[in-house]
Amino acid sequence: xxxxxxxxxxxxxxxxxxxxxxxxxxxxxxxxxxxxxxxxxxxxxxxxxxxxxxxxxxxxxxxxxxxxxxxxxxxxxxxxxxxxxxxxxxxxxxxxxxxxxxxx
Numbered sequence: 001x002x003x004x005x006x007x008x009x010x011x012x013x014x015x016x017x018x019x020x021x022x023x024x025x026x027x028x029x030x031x032x033x034x035x036x037x038x039x040x041x042x043x044x045x046x047x048x049x050x051x052x053x054x055x056x057x058x059x060x061x062x063x064x065x066x067x068x069x070x071x072x073x074x075x076x077x078x079x080x081x082x083x084x085x086x087x088x089x090x091x092x093x094x095x096x097x098x099x100x101x102x103x104x
Contacts, residue, residue, distance in 0.1 A: 011035040012100045020083075022054035031058060036096040038074060038084045048073050048081060056083055060099050067092060 014034035018041050020027045029041035039056060048054065052073045059066040069092065074084040088096070098104070 010100060011040070012102070014039070016058055019057040020048075020054055021057070022048055022052055032080070034096070035100055036088075036093055038071065038082055040080070040082050042079050043081055044079055047076050047078065050074070050076055054083065056085075060095070062104075063095075067095075 011033040012035070014031045016031045018029040018031050018039065020029050020041070020043060027043060027045060029043040032040040032042060034040075039058070041056075050073050054071055054073065055068055056071055057066050057068045069088060070086045071083040072086060074082040076082075
């Protein structure tokens with residue numbers, strides 16, 4: 001896809017709401033896909049600049065509490081953007097790996 005770098009981690013389709021907090025503003029995005037290292041979203045409105053720091057909050061199926069992960073914009077193409085997660089807790093990293101691999 002144009003504007004997207006090659007991915008090191010496999011992604012899986014992922015649908016749901018993602019709350020993005022950046023620069024003191026909270027916005028609602030729609031998830032496109034997920035990997036242990038990041039998430040792809042559609043974010044209507046003004047685009048976020050590459051490398052912008054943010055927090056992504058979303059729920060995985062079967063998990064009652066939403067995850068809140070620090071990240072940064074890895075790439076942006078209009079309303080689509082890729083978020084790279086930063087400094088993920090090892091337990092959360094394992095949870096994301098299991099989800100993207102289809103393991104419970």
